[in-house]
Amino acid sequence: MNIVVCLKQVPDTASKIVVKDGRVLEEGLTWVVNPYDEYAVEEALRIKEKLGGKVTLVTVGPERAKQALKDALALGADEGIHVTDPAFEGVGPYGVATILAAALQKIPYDMIWAGWKGVDLDQGQTAIILAEKLGLPHVSFVTKIDIAPDGKSATVQREVEGGKEVVQTQLPAVFTAQKGLNEPRYASLKGIMAVKKKVIPEWKAADLGLNPDGLGSRKVELVEVVPPPERAAGRVIPGAPEEAAKELVRLLHEEAKVF
Amino acid sequence: MSNNVLVIAEQRGGTLKKVTFELLTAAQQVAGKWGGQVDAVVLGAGVRALAELLAQAGAAKVYVADDPALARYSPDGYAGVLANLVRRVEPAVVLVSATFWGKDLAPRVAAKVKAGLASDATGIEGQDGGRLLVTRPIYAGKAIAKVRINTTPQMVSLRPNSYPPAALEAGRAANVEAVVLDGYQPQAVVTDFVKAGGEKLDVAEANIIVSGGRGMGGSEQYAILEELASVLGAAVGASRAAVDAGWRPHSDQVGQTGKTVSPNLYIACGISGAIQHLAGMKTSKVIVAINKDPDAPIFKVADYGIVGDLFKVVPLFTEEVKKLKAAE
Numbered sequence: 001m002n003i004v005v006c007l008k009q010v011p012d013t014a015s016k017i018v019v020k021d022g023r024v025l026e027e028g029l030t031w032v033v034n035p036y037d038e039y040a041v042e043e044a045l046r047i048k049e050k051l052g053g054k055v056t057l058v059t060v061g062p063e064r065a066k067q068a069l070k071d072a073l074a075l076g077a078d079e080g081i082h083v084t085d086p087a088f089e090g091v092g093p094y095g096v097a098t099i100l101a102a103a104l105q106k107i108p109y110d111m112i113w114a115g116w117k118g119v120d121l122d123q124g125q126t127a128i129i130l131a132e133k134l135g136l137p138h139v140s141f142v143t144k145i146d147i148a149p150d151g152k153s154a155t156v157q158r159e160v161e162g163g164k165e166v167v168q169t170q171l172p173a174v175f176t177a178q179k180g181l182n183e184p185r186y187a188s189l190k191g192i193m194a195v196k197k198k199v200i201p202e203w204k205a206a207d208l209g210l211n212p213d214g215l216g217s218r219k220v221e222l223v224e225v226v227p228p229p230e231r232a233a234g235r236v237i238p239g240a241p242e243e244a245a246k247e248l249v250r251l252l253h254e255e256a257k258v259f
Numbered sequence: 260m261s262n263n264v265l266v267i268a269e270q271r272g273g274t275l276k277k278v279t280f281e282l283l284t285a286a287q288q289v290a291g292k293w294g295g296q297v298d299a300v301v302l303g304a305g306v307r308a309l310a311e312l313l314a315q316a317g318a319a320k321v322y323v324a325d326d327p328a329l330a331r332y333s334p335d336g337y338a339g340v341l342a343n344l345v346r347r348v349e350p351a352v353v354l355v356s357a358t359f360w361g362k363d364l365a366p367r368v369a370a371k372v373k374a375g376l377a378s379d380a381t382g383i384e385g386q387d388g389g390r391l392l393v394t395r396p397i398y399a400g401k402a403i404a405k406v407r408i409n410t411t412p413q414m415v416s417l418r419p420n421s422y423p424p425a426a427l428e429a430g431r432a433a434n435v436e437a438v439v440l441d442g443y444q445p446q447a448v449v450t451d452f453v454k455a456g457g458e459k460l461d462v463a464e465a466n467i468i469v470s471g472g473r474g475m476g477g478s479e480q481y482a483i484l485e486e487l488a489s490v491l492g493a494a495v496g497a498s499r500a501a502v503d504a505g506w507r508p509h510s511d512q513v514g515q516t517g518k519t520v521s522p523n524l525y526i527a528c529g530i531s532g533a534i535q536h537l538a539g540m541k542t543s544k545v546i547v548a549i550n551k552d553p554d555a556p557i558f559k560v561a562d563y564g565i566v567g568d569l570f571k572v573v574p575l576f577t578e579e580v581k582k583l584k585a586a587e
Contacts, residue, residue: 011398013399013515013516013534013535014534014535015398016401016534017398017401017402019402024397024398024402035516036516092375093366093376094369094370094373094375097370116362119398119399119515119516120397120398121397121398121404122378122379122395122396122397122398122399122519123378123379124362124366124378124379125365125366125369125376125378128334128363128366128367128370129366129367129369129370131335131367132335132338132366132367132370132371133370136446137334137335137446137447138334138335138367138447139334139447140334140359140362140363141359141362141363143509157453158359158363159359159510160359160360160452161358161359161461161463161464162454162455162459162460162461163452163453163454163455163459164452164453164455165332165449165451165452165453166449166450166451166452166453167447167448167449167450168447168448168450169446169447169448170446173446173447178509179509179512179516179517180508180509180510218409219373219374219375219376219408219409219410220375220376220377220406220407220408220409221406221407221408221409222404222405222406223392223405223406223407224404224405225397225402225403225404225405226402226403226405227402227403228396228400228401228402228403228541228542231541231546231559231560231562233558233559233560233561234546234561234562234563234564235562235563235564236553236558236564236565236566237563237564237565241565241567241568241571241572241575242575244565244567244572245565245572245575245576245578245579246575246579248547248563248565248576248579249576249579249580249583251563252524252545252547252563253583256524256545256562256563258467258523258524258544258545259467259491259524259580259583
């Protein structure tokens with residue numbers, strides 16, 4: 001089973017996001033592998049351990065994104081490919097999916113995995129657009145997968161409101177990982193050492209036969225980023241638990257009118 | 260191209276989801292400003308009757324794709340039907356719900372018609388010149404992006420609870436047009452639905468959420484939150500700490516690696532308020548915090564707080580709510 005995992009480097013969720021002059025400040029951010037992509041990598045490794053094959057990681061991003069590949073390679077993936085070009089900056093989900101689709105012409109795959117969204121821009125689009133571009137089915141928010149013995153189809157569970165949907169799909173297909181799919185492993189010392197010997201190829205726009213101008217169409221354009229509206233701290237209701245609980249119900253009913 | 264707004268209606272088991280009526284409200288605002296009309300499309304098997312409801316909620320024209328083949332949802336299959344319709348009727352804007360269904364479907368439709376999609380938006384504003392200004396939280400709400408979509412159509416998925424649902428006006432007849440399937444060959448198909456235990460309300464859809472964190476101390480203690488939730492008709496949520504401890508399922512998690520929610524009322528019990536959690540619930544309309552630590556960051560965003568032992572306060576609070584409900 002040849003498995004490709006598309007991953008993204010994002011700011012750590014513990015990061016404080018500072019907005020200045022209509023943009024998010026990149027300085028001072030700690031960059032990590034997108035948490036949802038970690039579930040995708042883990043699932044790919046488990047499938048490989050069970051069925052054999054190869055796990056290839058692909059990321060589209062600037063120089064710093066190479067570290068995300070190294071972090072995920074240390075978990076046991078076979079190869080990492082860094083797709084990087086100044087022309088790729090800020091192209092949005094459609095642009096990134098176009099780049100990934102071009103890269104995937106050069107990588108054999110039976111399954112493609114990614115996290116369901118990046119925890120930075122929260123768009124949740126790239127992997128699904130990629131599926132459409134490659135003419136493949138997709139299943140999103142995956143929490144469980146069973147691959148048929150012949151390796152030609154899969155029975156998948158995906159999260160929906162109030163339960164799980166069971167989805168049948170042929171392979172190859174694109175899958176996006178939801179929390180709950182698995183518990184990602186930690187890198188072993190051996191894994192971390194092995195990364196030092198790995199060569200991470202860099203693929204540029206020209207290597208993929210991509211016209212940089214076409215990518216810059218920017219279907220969705222950022223006008224500005226603003227800080228979220230500040231919430232003023234409210235009031236603490238004093239008194240013994242009995243009185244406080246009673247007063248809270250009164251306030252929610254009469255003042256806030258929420259029930 | 261038109262000035263019309265097309266709403267993709269979401270139904271499950273032949274019932275329209277509340278978010279569909281919220282989309283109709285947002286659509287009406289934009290179409291009203293641009294002098295266009297609001298249309299809707301609904302897909303499924305045996306969904307013809309929903310057209311009346313959509314018309315009563317303001318849809319001038321309702322496209323109905325009613326076919327046994329659509330009984331089982333398929334993202335690629337449904338997207339194909341919708342893309343054909345969008346190409347034919349050329350709406351200015353396409354609105355879809357940012358639910359698990361809409362988040363699965365919208366990027367596929369957008370890719371097919373090569374439209375820009377602003378996902379999980381909390382507000383849209385029709386501007387002069389026929390372009391939307393879309394508000395969408397990023398970094399799970401730690402910042403807010405304002406974006407413009409440079410394609411036609413402009414596609415937006417809208418987060419539930421962002422708009423009030425459109426009121427129904429009895430007697431408005433639907434102008435219905437049947438959508439005929441052409442070579443429908445879905446690849447990935449939903450074959451079954453496994454319901455979560457009990458009559459579980461999802462945090463992403465709930466108007467009221469009662470949420471418990473590390474301070475709950477264990478899974479059994481959630482019984483007091485379940486009880487309060489059942490009295491309020493609320494969903495039970497959890498912080499990451501509670502989920503990682505194995506006390507609650509992942510699907511209940513609120514926060515940056517869980518669900519981002521905007522209910523009318525969020526009651527945080529024994530939740531200190533880590534930055535990732537606050538990001539996921541800060542847009543709630545009213546926030547209540549019950550925590551024994553007066554310095555917990557949750558109090559900085561709470562409208563009402565009680566500093567105290569949640570195991571004493573919550574049952575008392577539940578009793579008071581019961582009294583109020585009984586009196587009404």
